[in-house]
Every structure is written in structure tokens, then in C-alpha cells.
Amino acid sequence: MGRVSEPTRHPRPARRGRAARFAAGFAVLLGLVAYVTVHYVTGSKGAPRCTIGSGTNRYEFTPEQASNAATIAAVGTNRGLPERAVTIALATALQESGLRNIQHGDRDSLGLFQQRPSMGWGTPEQILDPVYASGKFYEGLEKVPGYSRLPLTVAAQKVQRSGYPQAYAKHEPDATLLSASLTGRAPAALACTADVAEGRPGDPARVRAELIRVFGEDTAPAVITAGPAAAGANAAALPPVELSVPVRSTTAPRERRGWELAQWAVARADDLRITEVSYGDRAWIADDASGDWTPAGSKSTDGSTLRIRLAR
Template sequence: MRRPHPPLAEERRPLWPKVVGALCVVGLVAGLGVWYLRDQIGLFLGEQCEATALSQSVSFRPDQMNHASTIVTLGVKRDLPARAGTIAVATAIQESKLRNLTYGDRDSVGLFQQRPSQGWGTVEQLQDPLYATNAFYDALVAVDGWTDMRITEIAQEVQRSGYPEAYADHEYQGRIIASTLSGHSPEGFVCRLDDPTAQGRPDTFVAAVSEQTGQAATAEGQVVSVTAPDARRAWSVGAWSVAQAKARNVTSVQVGDRQWTRGAGDSAMQWRDADESLPATSVRVTLHGG
């Protein structure tokens, strides 16, 4: 009867290197998948801001919604109808995906990809979202009958676009975002954010409230207060404050008796009853104390 031969050297090698190698491959693939979902497709994981109106929701990254809030509230400040915000946001989505780009086709730059060579302003001016947005609105309101025109017609008149039909693809997104940030859809704007990384600046926040929303604000410690002329304007300031939360280290926003509290979980994706009720026209913004 033959005895079994001793295991060969290769048979005696442990299996753990192969197991570890396989796990590393699986981990790498999973990591790439998460990166792709978060940064390329975006918005399925991690930080995000969401606007909900008309039974529909639109999501973008916090930096993109920061720009959207500037666009919409500047329109509100100018007493333009909500449609102006819709048109402006839809245009910025098409042109830059709501990013303040330093490059573009030929000499185009900024949120709206405006061209210095076409008289929009200098490169430095067009890289300022406030200047670029006001320049867009100046051109928009100069178009006779703009409130009744289709967005594709307006795009051709204002942007001198070679592909005006593309703007229509983003009109519903612009309408939802404009509705929430202009205060027409209370509680419609929320963000899920990581913890603040720096102390909030009440002085710069007060200045930004005035500059972007047109409302007066006061600060006491790390709390900024606004009294709006009506509830809709209060909700516009509140939504703007949430959209600015990541950049300005905001931890909570209260409008009337409702409050949004910063967080990285699903609890931050809704407004809740505040511990202390305020008048419907009052907004209270708390900044991180550091």
C-alpha cells in the first residue's frame, strides 16, 4: 500500500496571501464605486443639498446650491418675479453646472460662462458670482416681453447661445430650486453636511445677508437674527442660510417655529419643531462657535 507523499512546497504555502489579495481587490473596487457614486454621479452618499417643490426634488452638492442660493436671492432682492430665478438657475446649470468656472469655451468664465469679449465685464468681475448674476439679470430684464417667452428664446436673446434648446432640459430643476430659495415652498430646502471645520463669522454673515438677500441682520454672539417684511421673505432668507451653511459654518437655522439643524444623517434632511417659537417673519441663524 502506497503512503501519501509529503505535501510539496507549493502545497504547503499558506492561503492567506491569496485571501488578502482578493479582499484588497474587492475593497479597491468598492472604494472606486463609492467614489464614482459620490463625486461623479454625486449625491447618493455624503454631503448634499436638496430642494423640494411641486412634489419633485432636485439635489446638488453644497457648493453648487450655494451658488444657486446667491442667484435666486439676488433676484428676490431686485423684486423680480420667481420666473427670473428659474431662468437664471436653469442657465447656470446648463452653462457651468452651478460651478464658478475659471475656464470655458473661448474666453467664457464663471457661473453663466459669460465672455469678456462680448462686453459682459472683465474676467475678475465675471468670477464674482454677485456681479455675474446681476449682469445676467440686467440683460434679462432688458429683453422686451421676457416674462412670456420660452426659456429657449430667452437663452438666445440673453446668452447668445449656439444651443438654446439645451436650456429647456433644466427648466424644471430651475423652477424647483427657485421656488424653495425664493420662499414660495417653505421647508423645501435642506442640506446634509459634515461638522463645521472652523468658527463662524457673524460679521461677514450679517454683511452677506444684506448684500445677497436685501434684508437687515443683527448679531449677538454667534447668533444672527433677521426680521423679514413677510413670511415668504423669511423663508427665502432661511433657505439661503441653509444653502450657505457649509461655506459659512452654520449649525442651525430657524424660521418661525420650524428649525433645520446641521448633521450628516437623514435627520438633517427635514425641518422640525423648534424648542422656542418665533414670529413667522423671524429668522435665527446659529454659527459654529469653534
């Protein structure tokens, strides 16, 4: 038999191919490093976000989710319900909708709690109103004897009648963090960033209406400084709109009520165009890339009022 020739090898092109791929990969890496460096140096916040807790006991969520969570908590406390009720409601909404006011679901289920118009929860328009939907959930929960002493899954299931009742349990740690902050028990625990530097100005009338709707007439704010809504005003020449919200004791001590209002305002900042919130000796500023509360200095309040500043 004749000798079988070995396949011809071309080492140089293969090496050139590897070298090209290496160079391309290195260029991408350099670009990524440059991007991260520039954003770090310039303090870019990226997409708005909110966080509660730290380390492994930490929950991160979007402004939309924070706004809905704050509404759920406010409706509960305004009904005079305990923090445990708020935790149950938040865990339920985390499971049912991920704290998003979704317009679809199993069969005709809608909204934060996936409530069904055909089952008597209300009209689609009502169910898609977070305040209404939260109120209906608490209305059902209040009918459950001893709900605050029941396991969360049991209490939630008696309201929801879900096909997967055990699924609520996995959300209890996050719901507990959220409720502690949003009911004011954990002051300055909610850290959020908000993109309000450009775009439409804040509307003090809307902020006022939202405060009254979820917390009651006692929280009707006063406008401290005039803003661009003034007739014929030059927006660039006017100071930002600043609201003074009275803080009064309810079923909770005044300081806890104040922090509930303050962290509600931060959670709603992206939607309501809030640039700064001050309460006690702490302040939250939308431009701060960390999203944290900081010492307020001269901006501090005496605890009887909450200051909210709006974008102009």
C-alpha cells in the same frame, strides 16, 4: 497515423483558483456590508449634499452648487423680479456651468453664466463674482420684452446668444424646483447636510455682509449671543454665535420672504459655517444626517425674525 494525445487536464488547481476568487469576493462583500452598517448605525452623513423634491422629481447637488443657486435667486428677488426670471437664470447657469463658478470656458468665457470679458460683460474679476454675474444676467433679461411669457429657451438665448439654445430646455424642471424653494414659495423644501463640526468658526461679520449684499440693509442681523470672536474669550466656554435676522415684507408676503432667507442660509451653510437655522415652527440642524427641516419646538420664531447659529 498514431493516436494524438489529448491535452493533460489539471482540474484541482482550477477549482482552487475559483475557490480563492470566490473567497476574496465574499470577503470584499462582507467588508462592504460592514462599512454600510457602521455608517448607517453611526449616522454618518458622507459628503455634504443638498436635495430638493422627491422620487423622479428630485434634484441633488453639492453645497457649492447650492450656494451659487441661492445667490442667483436672491439677486433676482432683490431686483423685484418674478420667480419665472429666477427659473430662467438658474436653468441658464445649470447649462453653462453646472452652477459652478468656473474659471475657464469657450474662448474667454468665465463664471456661472460663461460671460465673456471681450463681449462687454465685465472684467474677469467681476464676472467671477456670483452676485455681479447674476446681476448682469438679469440686466440682460429685463431688456427682453415679455420674457416671462416666452419659452425658457427663447428668453435665455436672447441674453446668452449661445450656439446651443435648445440645451437650456432640459434644465427647466430642476430650475423650477430650485426657484420654488429658493424664492420661498416652497417652505422647508431644501434639505442639506453640512460638515461644520470641526474647523474654523463662523464669522458673524461675514454672514452680515453677505446678507446685506444680496438682500439689502433691511436684513442686517443683530448678534444675540457673544461668540469666540470676543477679545480674550475662551472659545470653549462661550455659547455659539447666534444672529437674529429681521424679516420684512417686500414685493412678497413676509412669510415667503422669511423662507427665502432661511433656505438661503441653509444653502450657504457649508461655506458660512452655519450650524442651525430656525424660522417659524421649523428648524434645520447641520448635525442631522437627513438634512431635513424638523419641528422647532421651543426654538420657534414668530415669523418676524430668522435665527442663524454659527459654528464656534
